[in-house]
Amino acid sequence: MEFRTEKKRSERMKRNDNGILLRTDQLTKSFGGLTAVCRLNLRVHRGEISCLIGPNGAGKTTVFNVVTGIYRPDGGDVLFNGESISGKKPHQIVSKGIARTFQNIRLFSNMTCLENIMAGQHCRASAGVWSSVFGTSRQKEEEKRIRDVAESRLRLVGLWKFKDEPAKNIAYGSQRMLEIARALATQPKLLVLDEPSSGLNDRETEDLIDFLKSVLKEDLTIFIIEHDMKVVMEISDWVTVMDEGRKIAEGTPEEIYNNPVVIEAYLGKEEFSEEEGSYDGPAPC
Amino acid sequence: MEDKKTEESGRIPGSRKNAVFGIVILFAVFPFIAGDYYVDIGFFFGIYALLGLSLNIVLGEVGLFDLGHAGFYAIGAYTTAILNTQFGIPILVLLPVSALAASLFAYVVCSPIIHLKGDYLCIVTIGMGEIVRLALINNPFDLTGGPNGVFGIDFPSLGGLLVIDSSIEFYFLIWIVVALSIIGLLQLQQSRIGRAWNCIREDEVAAEANGIDVRSFKLLAFVLGAGLAGVAGNIYASKLMCVSPESFTFWESCLLFSIILIGGMGSIPGVLIGAAAISLFPEIFRPFAMFRMLVFGAVMILMMMFRPAGILPRKRGGMGFRPDHGNPVDDK
Amino acid sequence: MHVVLEQIINGLTIGSFYALIALGYSMVYGVLKLINFAHGDFFALGSYMGYTLLVFGTAFLTSHLGLWGGMIAAMVTAAICLALIGILVERIAYRPIYPAGRLPAVVSALGASIILQNLIMVVWGPRYRAYPAALIPNIQMQVWGIHFTLLQLVILTLSFILMGFLYYTIQKTTFGAAVRASALDRDTAALMGIDFNKVIFFIFTLGPALGAMTGVMVGMYYRQISFIMGWNYGLKAFTATILGGIGNLPGAMFGGLILGVLEMMGAAYLSAAWKDVFVFLILILVLIFRPTGLFGEKTAEKV
Numbered sequence: 001m002e003f004r005t006e007k008k009r010s011e012r013m014k015r016n017d018n019g020i021l022l023r024t025d026q027l028t029k030s031f032g033g034l035t036a037v038c039r040l041n042l043r044v045h046r047g048e049i050s051c052l053i054g055p056n057g058a059g060k061t062t063v064f065n066v067v068t069g070i071y072r073p074d075g076g077d078v079l080f081n082g083e084s085i086s087g088k089k090p091h092q093i094v095s096k097g098i099a100r101t102f103q104n105i106r107l108f109s110n111m112t113c114l115e116n117i118m119a120g121q122h123c124r125a126s127a128g129v130w131s132s133v134f135g136t137s138r139q140k141e142e143e144k145r146i147r148d149v150a151e152s153r154l155r156l157v158g159l160w161k162f163k164d165e166p167a168k169n170i171a172y173g174s175q176r177m178l179e180i181a182r183a184l185a186t187q188p189k190l191l192v193l194d195e196p197s198s199g200l201n202d203r204e205t206e207d208l209i210d211f212l213k214s215v216l217k218e219d220l221t222i223f224i225i226e227h228d229m230k231v232v233m234e235i236s237d238w239v240t241v242m243d244e245g246r247k248i249a250e251g252t253p254e255e256i257y258n259n260p261v262v263i264e265a266y267l268g269k270e271e272f273s274e275e276e277g278s279y280d281g282p283a284p285c
Numbered sequence: 286m287e288d289k290k291t292e293e294s295g296r297i298p299g300s301r302k303n304a305v306f307g308i309v310i311l312f313a314v315f316p317f318i319a320g321d322y323y324v325d326i327g328f329f330f331g332i333y334a335l336l337g338l339s340l341n342i343v344l345g346e347v348g349l350f351d352l353g354h355a356g357f358y359a360i361g362a363y364t365t366a367i368l369n370t371q372f373g374i375p376i377l378v379l380l381p382v383s384a385l386a387a388s389l390f391a392y393v394v395c396s397p398i399i400h401l402k403g404d405y406l407c408i409v410t411i412g413m414g415e416i417v418r419l420a421l422i423n424n425p426f427d428l429t430g431g432p433n434g435v436f437g438i439d440f441p442s443l444g445g446l447l448v449i450d451s452s453i454e455f456y457f458l459i460w461i462v463v464a465l466s467i468i469g470l471l472q473l474q475q476s477r478i479g480r481a482w483n484c485i486r487e488d489e490v491a492a493e494a495n496g497i498d499v500r501s502f503k504l505l506a507f508v509l510g511a512g513l514a515g516v517a518g519n520i521y522a523s524k525l526m527c528v529s530p531e532s533f534t535f536w537e538s539c540l541l542f543s544i545i546l547i548g549g550m551g552s553i554p555g556v557l558i559g560a561a562a563i564s565l566f567p568e569i570f571r572p573f574a575m576f577r578m579l580v581f582g583a584v585m586i587l588m589m590m591f592r593p594a595g596i597l598p599r600k601r602g603g604m605g606f607r608p609d610h611g612n613p614v615d616d617k
Numbered sequence: 618m619h620v621v622l623e624q625i626i627n628g629l630t631i632g633s634f635y636a637l638i639a640l641g642y643s644m645v646y647g648v649l650k651l652i653n654f655a656h657g658d659f660f661a662l663g664s665y666m667g668y669t670l671l672v673f674g675t676a677f678l679t680s681h682l683g684l685w686g687g688m689i690a691a692m693v694t695a696a697i698c699l700a701l702i703g704i705l706v707e708r709i710a711y712r713p714i715y716p717a718g719r720l721p722a723v724v725s726a727l728g729a730s731i732i733l734q735n736l737i738m739v740v741w742g743p744r745y746r747a748y749p750a751a752l753i754p755n756i757q758m759q760v761w762g763i764h765f766t767l768l769q770l771v772i773l774t775l776s777f778i779l780m781g782f783l784y785y786t787i788q789k790t791t792f793g794a795a796v797r798a799s800a801l802d803r804d805t806a807a808l809m810g811i812d813f814n815k816v817i818f819f820i821f822t823l824g825p826a827l828g829a830m831t832g833v834m835v836g837m838y839y840r841q842i843s844f845i846m847g848w849n850y851g852l853k854a855f856t857a858t859i860l861g862g863i864g865n866l867p868g869a870m871f872g873g874l875i876l877g878v879l880e881m882m883g884a885a886y887l888s889a890a891w892k893d894v895f896v897f898l899i900l901i902l903v904l905i906f907r908p909t910g911l912f913g914e915k916t917a918e919k920v
Contacts, residue, residue, distance in 0.1 A: 070490065089498075090493040090494050091497055094494065095496055099496075107488070108483065108484050108488055109488075111483060120495050123497070125477050129478060132473055132476035132479075133473060135472055139476065143475075401904060401905075404646075408859050408900070411852065411855075412856070415893065423894075542727070546724045579735045579736065583728065584728075585725065585728030586710045588724075590714055
């Protein structure tokens with residue numbers, strides 16, 4: 001297993017409260033009788049790739065949906081850059097700098113690839129009805145800027161050749177990259193990806209990993225749900241593990257890889273619980 | 286009409302430029318060679334084109350099922366009728382007033398219902414349209430004249446200089462308004478706003494997750510659509526010199542809905558084709574008298590069988606609709 | 618107090634009409650996600666067929682079967698005719714259009730509605746038709762000081778039997794389970810071996826048949842029928858469907874009954890002229906605060 005270790009030591013020094021970009025505080029979300037997320041405390045550090053892992057039904061996607069405003073939390077708080085964003089609408093959260101992709105790709109399928117990415121620039125533009133109807137010079141400039149940014153993003157993910165193709169016509173792997181490019185077009189501080197490697201073949205996954213590493217700059221932080229352990233270990237600086245709505249472990253990839261509680265959650269607990277005695281399943285919420 | 290030609294030439298490729306130019310000339314020359322009867326048909330074609338354009342914003346661009354659009358049309362027509370007959374305000378002054386009244390009405394009525402999806406929004410708009418019509422029949426505060434409506438509406442005039450009272454003048458009035466609307470709407474289609482609308486039509490959740498304020502943009506579509514319908518109401522009222530509730534039935538809303546679907550969702554040339562079909566069809570089939578509506582219904586079904594995306598669908602987009610599963614909060 | 622109870626009985630009578638029509642909308646919507654605009658016209662057509670049967674079969678029906686027998690015979694015959702027409706309309710106007718998606722199907726339904734409505738106008742004429750008073754039982758009744766007609770009692774009983782029958786079929790029989798399964802997830806239902814065509818056949822025969830029976834009952838209750846009544850009743854019934862939660866059959870029944878009672882109460886105690894406004898306002902309010910209808914389940918959005 002390959003770990004992402006190059007900047008581990010220096011990063012760990014920086015992992016103090018000032019370096020936290022996103023934090024959830026006692027976050028709780030339930031659906032009917034089911035508590036999907038229970039008193040979750042989670043941290044995402046600035047400039048890093050953080051992974052959220054856990055068995056199916058652990059509540060990972062729910063966390064993402066609460067963070068991006070699609071669900072309203074039942075309890076607790078989400079702090080982005082020290083500011084509470086819980087209860088805000090998704091589009092407000094996007095303009096604050098969190099962009100996301102979906103587990104099942106959600107593109108604007110009848111619009112062209114370029115238009116899809118231009119849509120991502122929506123919240124960074126301001127032209128209103130009248131300036132659009134009359135085509136004022138400011139609106140024209142803004143439109144040109146939107147197009148320029150969108151074109152550069154499209155080249156960045158290598159989909160320039162499909163710019164006038166409806167998004168539904170391109171291959172699955174390309175659609176995934178297009179969705180990421182669209183999220184990047186919102187000029188986010190935090191990019192939230194829900195299982196970006198699912199449905200991709202090995203080569204595409206490799207390309208995705210390289211791409212994510214390449215866009216990771218000081219002003220961009222990435223937060224990923226991922227199932228593929230190989231990907232998780234390779235790209236993460238920090239891993240949070242969830243099971244049944246709770247956080248059961250967090251740490252660097254090596255720490256997580258060797259954590260018995262995590263192994264237990266993934267493989268079942270009979271063989272471990274007696275010897276380790278460290279984790280007896282989640283307490284009722 | 287001249288504006289339309291020059292504006293569009295900037296965007297439309299050469300081959301289509303000539304076609305647009307030809308159509309504009311045709312529309313401009315038509316009333317001088319045709320009799321008044323046909324010019325009046327041309328006028329109603331214009332009214333339906335304007336109404337189609339207004340519904341196209343809501344239904345075609347944003348994909349919101351609005352089967353109560355006649356309600357906005359009625360608000361525009363009655364605003365003009367009442368303010369003109371009671372206070373003698375000139376029709377042309379009332380043109381923007383009617384648009385504003387219909388827009389304001391749409392804003393107030395749609396704000397609480399805008400979160401509803403698909404068929405649920407559809408049924409609420411039906412209810413809204415029916416409430417407007419029933420309220421007009423019931424003659425609140427003695428303003429609407431009950432089932433008989435309001436009579437004696439003036440012709441539009443420019444301070445006594447020009448009185449629009451002949452068929453030809455009305456024809457040009459409506460088609461100039463339609464042409465200006467088309468120019469404006471083409472601009473909107475190419476803008477951030479048009480894109481946001483289309484995104485909402487394609488996938489509402491993804492639109493919201495990409496920073497589009499779905500609620501506001503849906504409301505904006507209703508407000509603009511209602512405004513244009515209000516303009517149509519104003520011109521209609523002054524042409525007929527009277528308005529009555531039976532012009533604004535659920536049936537009328539259904540006709541407008543068919544304009545969009547016959548022409549092609551979100552397609553402006555499609556709206557013109559659809560409006561032509563709706564307004565010319567009954568005339569062409571007049572010899573069949575009683576049977577013409579039977580034929581009309583059959584044509585609607587056949588259309589959907591052989592050309593479900595409409596006659597002239599928008600170039601880039603197809604229908605833009607996926608099967609929807611009746612759940613008001615989740616239609617995916 | 619008596620007046621209130623009488624109003625409630627009147628309301629329930631109208632409500633049972635709405636409920637029976639609403640069942641047709643709800644079944645089609647549940648399975649096909651299609652607003653079947655033609656359904657109101659099935660109802661109207663049924664009413665006209667009942668009229669023709671009663672008027673032209675006068676001597677035969679009443680002499681052989683009696684007043685009540687004639688009424689039942691008219692209802693059953695109208696129901697059978699409409700079941701046939703229903704399945705015909707589905708084959709011609711809807712089936713070829715399903716692959717194109719939902720909106721084209723809605724337009725096609727509008728087209729079918731226009732055809733049926735104008736067909737009625739062409740065949741029976743644009744003027745009102747009156748059910749012959751002599752052929753309709755008119756017996757006034759009084760229980761504990763509450764006045765109502767025997768016809769009302771019969772209509773209510775019959776409606777509840779029909780609703781009970783449909784409820785039983787859908788909720789308790791294997792075939793009903795197939796219909797419900799198709800409504801939930803058509804593809805999975807097909808994988809479980811459910812013949813979707815049979816389900817469609819079922820909903821497009823039973824829905825129009827119920828509509829036709831309602832049409833005959835409405836004709837007898839109000840005496841007057843017109844070719845546009847399909848729109849009016851259809852709109853109300855569709856409102857009832859939404860009120861109860863679309864696709865939810867018990868919801869549609871209760872929605873219809875509630876709507877009828879509300880309408881009567883609105884007419885009696887607020888204003889007769891504004892009763893329909895009142896009905897639509899309630900519909901809108903219900904949808905604002907309970908978008909899934911009074912009996913619909915709340916569902917979370919799946920992302």
